[in-house]
Amino acid sequence: MDLAAGMPDGRALYRPDVAGTVLVLPARCRRGEHPFTAASGYRIRQEHGLLYVECLACVRLFPPRLGHSWVLQAGPRRFDSVELDDESYEQLRESLDAGA
Numbered sequence: 038m039d040l041a042a043g044m045p046d047g048r049a050l051y052r053p054d055v056a057g058t059v060l061v062l063p064a065r066c067r068r069g070e071h072p073f074t075a076a077s078g079y080r081i082r083q084e085h086g087l088l089y090v091e092c093l094a095c096v097r098l099f100p101p102r103l104g105h106s107w108v109l110q111a112g113p114r115r116f117d118s119v120e121l122d123d124e125s126y127e128q129l130r131e132s133l134d135a136g137a
């Protein structure tokens with residue numbers, strides 16, 4: 038596994054709702070270039086307690102953009118639905134910008 042690429046950006050955020058657990062995701066890709074929509078724009082993979090949120094627009098570009106995937110610590114948690122909210126991840130984005 039590529040250690041640099043596997044370093045988590047932060048923790049995945051969850052909130053309860055009537056239908057179960059809602060996973061809250063950033064509303065834009067990690068590079069900040071592409072907005073996600075409720076229906077598309079991203080792909081979620083959960084592996085070894087990490088959530089990978091890939092930007093499909095970045096993947097389709099040639100050559101593919103690097104660093105487009107959010108890597109969030111999720112633990113064993115399951116979710117029933119997904120919500121997009123950039124505000125919840127503002128700190129995360131600020132630390133990204135500071136490190137860039």
Ligand SMILES: [Zn+2]
Nearest residue numbers: 066071092095
């Ligand atoms: Zn993107």
